[in-house]
Amino acid sequence: MTEELMACTCPHHVHRNAFCKHMATVENTTDDGTLHAxxxxxxxxxxxxxxxxxxxxxxxxxxxxxxxxxxxx
Structure with missing residues (x-):
């Protein structure tokens, strides 16, 4: 992942080329890069x-x- 490009290997993204829940999670992590699920x-x-x-x-x-x-x- 880079600031300009994000990809995921889940079926939703691969087959539909759509923004998936995994990408949303990465996008919504805290500033220090941690995620408290x-x-x-x-x-x-x-x-x-x-x-x-x-x-x-x-x-x-x-x-x-x-x-x-x-x-x-």
Whole structure:
């Protein structure tokens, strides 16, 4: 990526030559180049819409989104 040209390898950009969500994310990062997609939390309480039960060791999206749990590698 340069100031004049931005590209992405996702299907939306490749097949439609359209501005995609990945490009929007890069464009909206902070001035220091960091992006905080998932805000940090001060506690480990599960969110009200937690749906981890029955997923084994895999966390539900609300827990990942709120920073309560992390996706496994």
């Amino acid at each position: 998932f805000p940090s939390r001060d506690d480990d309480t599960e969110p009200e819409d937690c749906d981890c039960e029955g997923l084994g060791d895999f966390p539900c999206w609300p827990c990942v989104r709120t920073g309560c749990k992390e996706l496994p590698n």
